[in-house]
Amino acid sequence: MADFDTPVLKEYPIIPLIKKGSMxxxxxxxxxxxxxxxxxxxxxxVDNWQEVGVKKLGELVSGxxxxxxxxxxxxxxxxxxxxxxxxxxxxxxxxxxxxxxxLLRSVYRRYYTxxxxxxxxxxxxxxxxxxxxDKWYSYFHQCSQCxxxxxxxxxxxxxxxxxxxxREILDTVGVGQKYCNEILGKVHKIGNNLGLPKPAxxxxxxxxxxxxxxxxxxxxxxxxxxxxxxxxLITPSADFFAEPHIDGLIGYAKVFxxxxxxxTVSSYASEAANFSMFIGSNENLLKTxxxxxxxxxxLGVKRIVVGECGHAWRVAxxxxxxxxxxxxxxxxxxxxxxxxxxxxxDLIQRGALKINKxxxxxxxxxxxxxxxxxxxxxMGNIPGGQxxxxxxxxxxxxxxxYDMAPETIHENTFCCGGGGGLLTDDLxxxxxxxxxxxxxxxxxxxxxxxxxxxxxxxxxxxxxFAKTLxxxxxxxxxxxxxxxxxxxxxxxxTND
Amino acid sequence: MSLSVIxxxxxxxxxxxxxxxxxxxxxxxxxxxxxxxxxxxxAPLTKKGVAWRLTKEVVVFRSLFNANKWIWxxxxxxHVGLLLVLLRHLRYVTxxxxxxxxxxxxxxxxxxxxxxxxxxxxxxxxxxxxxIRYISSPSDHLMLMLLIAIGLSxxxxxxxxxxxxxxxxxxxLGLMYFDIQPLPSNxxxxxxxxLVVILMIIFPISKLIHAPGLFFSPTRNQVDNSRxxxxxxxxxxx
Ligand code: HEM
Ligand code: HEM
Ligand code: SF4
Ligand code: SF4
Numbered sequence: 098m099a100d101f102d103t104p105v106l107k108e109y110p111i112i113p114l115i116k117k118g119s120m121x122x123x124x125x126x127x128x129x130x131x132x133x134x135x136x137x138x139x140x141x142x143v144d145n146w147q148e149v150g151v152k153k154l155g156e157l158v159s160g161x162x163x164x165x166x167x168x169x170x171x172x173x174x175x176x177x178x179x180x181x182x183x184x185x186x187x188x189x190x191x192x193x194x195x196x197x198x199x200l201l202r203s204v205y206r207r208y209y210t211x212x213x214x215x216x217x218x219x220x221x222x223x224x225x226x227x228x229x230x231d232k233w234y235s236y237f238h239q240c241s242q243c244x245x246x247x248x249x250x251x252x253x254x255x256x257x258x259x260x261x262x263x264r265e266i267l268d269t270v271g272v273g274q275k276y277c278n279e280i281l282g283k284v285h286k287i288g289n290n291l292g293l294p295k296p297a298x299x300x301x302x303x304x305x306x307x308x309x310x311x312x313x314x315x316x317x318x319x320x321x322x323x324x325x326x327x328x329x330l331i332t333p334s335a336d337f338f339a340e341p342h343i344d345g346l347i348g349y350a351k352v353f354x355x356x357x358x359x360x361t362v363s364s365y366a367s368e369a370a371n372f373s374m375f376i377g378s379n380e381n382l383l384k385t386x387x388x389x390x391x392x393x394x395x396l397g398v399k400r401i402v403v404g405e406c407g408h409a410w411r412v413a414x415x416x417x418x419x420x421x422x423x424x425x426x427x428x429x430x431x432x433x434x435x436x437x438x439x440x441x442x443d444l445i446q447r448g449a450l451k452i453n454k455x456x457x458x459x460x461x462x463x464x465x466x467x468x469x470x471x472x473x474x475x476m477g478n479i480p481g482g483q484x485x486x487x488x489x490x491x492x493x494x495x496x497x498x499y500d501m502a503p504e505t506i507h508e509n510t511f512c513c514g515g516g517g518g519l520l521t522d523d524l525x526x527x528x529x530x531x532x533x534x535x536x537x538x539x540x541x542x543x544x545x546x547x548x549x550x551x552x553x554x555x556x557x558x559x560x561x562f563a564k565t566l567x568x569x570x571x572x573x574x575x576x577x578x579x580x581x582x583x584x585x586x587x588x589x590x591t592n593d
Numbered sequence: 594m595s596l597s598v599i600x601x602x603x604x605x606x607x608x609x610x611x612x613x614x615x616x617x618x619x620x621x622x623x624x625x626x627x628x629x630x631x632x633x634x635x636a637p638l639t640k641k642g643v644a645w646r647l648t649k650e651v652v653v654f655r656s657l658f659n660a661n662k663w664i665w666x667x668x669x670x671x672h673v674g675l676l677l678v679l680l681r682h683l684r685y686v687t688x689x690x691x692x693x694x695x696x697x698x699x700x701x702x703x704x705x706x707x708x709x710x711x712x713x714x715x716x717x718x719x720x721x722x723x724x725i726r727y728i729s730s731p732s733d734h735l736m737l738m739l740l741i742a743i744g745l746s747x748x749x750x751x752x753x754x755x756x757x758x759x760x761x762x763x764x765x766l767g768l769m770y771f772d773i774q775p776l777p778s779n780x781x782x783x784x785x786x787x788l789v790v791i792l793m794i795i796f797p798i799s800k801l802i803h804a805p806g807l808f809f810s811p812t813r814n815q816v817d818n819s820r821x822x823x824x825x826x827x828x829x830x831x
Contacts, residue, residue, distance in 0.1 A: 115723050160827050162625040163811045169618070170806035173733045174668065175718065175725035176660035190727045199728065211798045212732070220799075221730035247633045249660035251650065252803060253812035255633065379628075379828050415630045415819045419829045432820050472634050475817055480635035480642075508635060 101526040103568045104186055104533045106540050112179040113188040120189040120530075124235050125523050128273035135282025136381055139271035146270035147225050151208050153269045157262045158205065164262055167254045168205050171195060177246040177254070182511045183239050186530035191236045194246035194256040200232055201263050234272055237263040239527055241519055242375060242408075243468035243512035257517070261377030264518075268376055276521035277372045284385055289334035289368035295321070298364050301337050309347055315589045317354045319346075322396065323361035328353070329393045330362050331369045331413070331434075332404025333556035341578050342559055345405050348580025349437055351587045355451065356444050360402070366392035369409035370556070374416075375518035386412065386420040399428040402435050405578060407516065407555030410436055411473035438554065439476050441583055442486045445493045451588040457495035460550040462582065463542050464488055464500065465535065465562075466510035467555035481507070487554055487579055494586040499546040505538035513553070515561030525564075532565040539571070551575040552582060597776040600786060601768055607793040614797025615805060622809040626827025636817035643816055647808060663718065671711025675740075677704030678747070685758075685765045702751065709744045712737055736799065743788045749781035756782045 130140025143149055158164045177194040179185065184192040191197060199221065206213030206222035213222030223229055242257035267273065283292040293301075302319040309317045320326065330353075336346040353360045366389040373381035393401050403413045413434045418424070427433055444450050464487060476482040484507045492498050505511055514531030542548040551566075553559050553576060562576040637643045649655040654672075658665045681701030683694045716737045719729045750756050756779040767774035776782075795801065808814065 112724075115727055159625060160628070162622060162627040162809060163631060165625045166622060166806050166809050166811070170800065170803040170810070172800045172803050173725075173728050173730070174657070174664055174715075175722065175728060176657050176664050178724040178728065180660070190724065193724060193728065195728050216732075218731070219735075220732045244633060247812050249656055251654055251657040251660075252807050253633055253656070253810045255631065255812050258631070418819050418823050419629060419825055434820075473631075475634055475636075478638075480638060480817065483634065508633075 101529070103529055106533075106537050106569060110185070110534060110537050113185065115190040115193075116188040117190060120183075120187045120192065120239060120527065121232075121235060123239060123524065123527050125238050125519070125521055126275040127234075128275040128278045132275060132279045132282055133268075133271065133273050135285065136268070136273070136278045136376075136378065138268040138273055138278070142271045146230070150230070150266050150270045151204070151225055153266045154201075154205060154262070155209060157265065158209070161258070161262070163255065163258045166252070167198070167258060168202050170252045171198065171202070171254055172251075174251065177250050177256075180246050180249050181240075181256075182243075182245070182514060182534045183241070183527065183531045186514070186533035187239075187527070189239075191232070192239055194250075194254075197236055197240055198254065198256055198259045200229070200236055201259055204229060230267075230270075230272070233263050234267060237267070238274060238519065238524070241468070241512045241514065241517035241531065243516055244472040245468065245509070245512065248472060248508050260517070261374065263377075264375070265377035268378065274376070274518065276523070277376050277518040280370075281372050281376070281381055281385070284368050284370075284372075284388070285381075288363075288365050288388065290370055290372070291334045291338070293334060293337065293367065295364035298337065298362075298367055302362070305343070305347065305350070309350065313589050315354075317350050317589070319350050320361045322364050323359070325397050326359045326361040327399045328358055328360035329396055329398040329401050330360050330404060330437075331366065331389055331401060331409075332362065332437075333369045333406040333409060334367055335556040335560060336404055337367075339556075339560060340563065341574075341576055341581060342405075342556055344581035344584065345578025346580075348578065348582075348584030349404060351584045351589060352437075352441050352444065352450065352580070355587055355589060356449050358440075361396060361398070363389075363392035363396060365395070369403055369406045369413070371409060371412045372518055374408060374412055382412075382416070383420055386417060387422075390417075390421040390424065394426055397426075400431040400435060401427065401433065402437055402440055404437050405554040405556065405580065407467035407469035407557060408473070409556075411469040414474035436476050436486075437580065438487050438490055441580070442477070442490050445490065452494055452586045453588050454494060454496050454586060456586045457582055458497070460495055460577075460582070461497045461499065461546060461548045462491060462495055462550040462552055462577075463498070463539065463546075463548045464491060464506075464579075465513065465551060465553045465558060466506050467553060467558050468510055468512040468516055470554060471508055471510045484508075491552060491579065491582055494583050499542050499548055501538040501542050505534065511535045511538065513555070513558040513561040514565065516555075516557050520557050520561055528561060529565050529568045532561065532569070536565075536569045536571070540569075543571070549575060550577050550582075552577050552579050554579045595775075596778065596783070597764065597773055600776055601773045603790045604768060604786075607790040611793040611796055615802070618797055618802050619805050622806065626830070627811045627815070628825075628827040628829040630815055630817075630819040630824050631811050632815040632817050633812040634817065636815065638817050640816055643814055647813060650807060650813060664715070667711045667714030667718070669711070670707045671715065671740075674704040674706070674708025674711060677701050678708055678744075685762050686769065688762075688766060705744055705748055705751070709741065709748075712741050712744065716741070732799065736795075736801070739788060739792060743785060743792065746781045746785040746788065750779065750785065754779060754781055
């Protein structure tokens with residue numbers, strides 16, 4: 098692993114001066130041919146890659162109003178330059194959102210605009226050279242597609258869309274990222290990111306039932322492939338085994354148990370994550386989402402509930418209705434899909450859960466708004482419900498809650514630093530540095546309110562923080578699933 | 594060929610390029626599909642809400658205000674100044690001059706200064722702030738220089754060397770009826786008009802297209818109703 102210094106947490110965040118090339122060495126491992134084949138892309142850089150890439154760029158732009166508008170309208174005002182956590186953490190100017198976009202925009206201008214064809218120097222247009230391609234590979238894998246820049250841009254330019262397009266072009270010319278593409282291949286083959294086959298899944302779930310029984314003395318079911326259940330739970334596969342994710346899963350099970358809702362997970366679609374969004378691949382996006390629709394249909398469920406996962410909830414909330422060919426078999430009474438926090442919130446409102454808030458009194462809690470939930474989706478029926486509902490749930494289950502600084506939460510939230518397909522050990526330096534703004538905000542509430550519990554509702558956030566908290570001298574056990582807070586406060590057995 | 598005819602031709606040519614160019618861009622934006630729902634959340638739940646969101650972006654530059662107060666201040670001064678200046682210019686093309694155009698004349702005079710202060714502020718940032726220096730291309734500097742030069746040459750007419758407004762107006766109105774009148778000769782005016790012609794020509798092929806572009810930005814103009822209404826377009830409609 099590369100050597101690097103963990104940034105120092107400062108009293109007040111400051112905007113760093115640029116340090117050219119300071120992250121030029123950061124690159125994730127390139128996918129081998131067999132991995133590329135699994136997601137339908139060429140195994141290595143194709144001979145006429147320049148031609149293929151430029152052509153693909155043209156197709157993508159003419160198929161996406163977002164790209165078309167974003168590439169044309171940026172006025173280089175600079176409003177976004179200090180908004181990206183990767184810039185704040187690394188000082189590399191190419192991590193400023195507009196500079197990242199310009200890596201692609203300069204090529205677009207060169208081949209598709211009048212000014213770029215005839216006056217390239219004047220407008221900063223560039224030929225699509227190998228050097229440019231390498232820069233793309235490096236810096237479009239330093240964007241977690243968190244959309245923070247799009248909040249502040251006067252035209253809503255979303256660098257996430259640009260980096261998705263860039264990764265799609267990279268894949269098309271044969272240079273894919275190992276981490277994302279390997280994982281997607283497993284989803285297509287087996288049904289989840291881990292490649293966990295059905296027997297292993299069933300085993301894990303049985304183990305979980307035993308754990309809950311040992312802890313509470315109650316038989317709480319964690320069913321797999323149960324036909325005719327009301328709810329199909331689609332949750333990130335990290336929930337099945339990773340810490341602290343699994344405690345969240347136990348929380349969901351307890352909620353369903355106490356509310357008397359019959360539910361199941363599916364072994365065919367045992368994954369909420371859809372990494373296709375990260376690599377900007379429409380075919381893979383559709384294919385991965387369709388698995389879930391088919392599982393719901395085959396199991397005959399009435400509704401689909403999505404577990405704690407950021408980009409998965411964005412895909413579910415914003416894209417499923419577009420991607421699923423038909424969903425008429427689902428019960429129209431419920432929002433399609435529902436977030437587990439919406440379900441729990443609704444049950445709390447209706448008094449269907451027995452809660453003992455004191456059970457969480459040892460915790461002093463803050464909440465991290467996951468970027469894709471905050472800026473890519475909603476919960477409930479008012480704008481901003483995605484900020485209100487998780488907090489309401491926490492406050493209903495615990496007494497000590499403290500928000501971080503307003504400029505770092507809600508739609509202004511900072512990404513954990515590991516989103517967008519970057520949650521891989523070969524990008525550890527980037528992940529640690531990208532976590533800086535969030536760590537600074539966390540330090541404030543730790544110093545001021547003795548916060549000891551850092552709650553998230555995203556599998557990527559949880560893994561990323563479990564790994565990066567120690568770099569900043571925080572206890573890695575601070576990171577906690579929201580539904581662990583819920584689960585710990587439920588008085589099971591009292592209304593059976 | 595007299596100057597009057599040369600400038601008449603230039604203006605027709607620039608107007609044609611401007612109108613066709615902007616219309617073409619708008620048609621492209623309108624026709625290009627937005628296959629997925631990608632509003633930057635939290636987003637309005639209704640079309641009316643979206644109209645309000647866009648109005649705030651256009652009138653007070655809301656996102657920019659939240660992002661950076663200096664850019665907002667200079668940017669807003671410049672645009673409001675520009676708007677007033679352009680409205681004030683309507684007196685050259687309307688006969689009789691519309692009452693409200695007459696009423697805003699006094700403000701218009703200060704507007705030119707607001708516009709220039711804004712432009713100089715924005716330009717200064719391109720030198721002083723290292724991040725913005727890094728992202729600026731020559732064209733970004735030239736664009737600001739162009740607008741500043743237009744403003745200064747205009748002010749030159751207002752304060753230093755008045756031009757013959759009556760015959761200028763006759764010339765402009767004449768252009769509109771394809772009846773070319775003599776163009777008053779004044780160095781400031783000739784400079785002013787030359788630069789305006791350049792501005793009109795580059796408008797559709799440069800970042801100036803941000804003006805119409807803003808209205809088509811999917812992150813700003815989409816309604817947050819993906820669970821209730823099935824949205825399909827482009828590849829998702831196939
Ligand atoms: C619907 C109308 C318009 C809107 C909403 C709008 C909005 C904006 C915003 C938000 C910015 C970024 C902040 C700034 O740097 O000022 C900007 C920049 C700019 N606008 Fe506009 N604009 C509009 C029309 C125009 C027109 C008609 C022109 C010129 C003829 C223009 C010229 C510019 C220029 C040159 C910049 C870049 C300034 C710089 O270099 O920093 N805009 N515009
Ligand atoms: C056909 C186009 C135009 C014509 C014929 C024209 C003509 C003039 C004239 C005659 C003046 C002097 C006003 C006076 O003495 O009181 C003037 C001033 C000015 N013009 Fe223009 N202009 C044109 C377009 C523009 C454009 C597109 C801009 C801005 C981008 C602009 C910006 C100004 C400014 C800032 C002043 C000085 C302040 C003022 O008197 O309003 N002009 N223009
Ligand atoms: S989407 Fe997030 S990570 Fe990517 S450039 Fe914008 S702020 Fe940075
Ligand atoms: S805020 Fe938007 S318009 Fe301004 S530089 Fe960044 S991407 Fe370009």
